[in-house]
Amino acid sequence: MAWLYLVLAGLLEIGWSVGLKYSEGLTRLVPSMVTAVCITISVTLLGIALRTLPLGTGYAVWVGIGAAGTAIAGVILFDDPLTAARIACIGLIVAGVAGLKIVA
Template sequence: MAWIYLALAGLFEIGWAIGLKYTDGFSRLVPSALTVASMIVSVVLLGLALKTLPVGTGYAVWTGIGTVGTALLGIYLFADPANAARLACIGLIVVGILGLKMAS
């Protein structure tokens, strides 16, 4: 169950990271409220996952999911650069996440 909590926490981390772009410096009420709610849910789910997972593994996987998801959505939603080097680095993060999952 901890890995499910962790995966969900990572998805909510993506939500708040992308949400920050839509808050316009926290000047827009609805995007700001949704972003703060995503932050809270993400951290609560991370806390639940860390009850049984090693803190280093849990935190690294959480940030890795957030990093990869945010980078990919940035490419898709905001036309962030998608060159080969950047995509290769995203791939390395995915390999690291999978390695931590398999080692735990």
């Protein structure tokens, strides 16, 4: 169950990162509120997952899901450049997250 909480926390990290962009520096009310809710739930779920998962593994997986997912969301939603180097780097993040899951 801890892994499910951790994955959901990571997905919400993507949500708050995207919300932060839409909030335009926390100057738009609704995106700012969505961002705050996503942050709160994400960190809460991370804390629940860390009750049983090792700290380093849990935190790294949470950040990895957020980082890779946010990079992909940036490409899809904000026309961030998608280069071979970016794809390779996202792949390395995913590989690291998978590796940590395997050894945990």
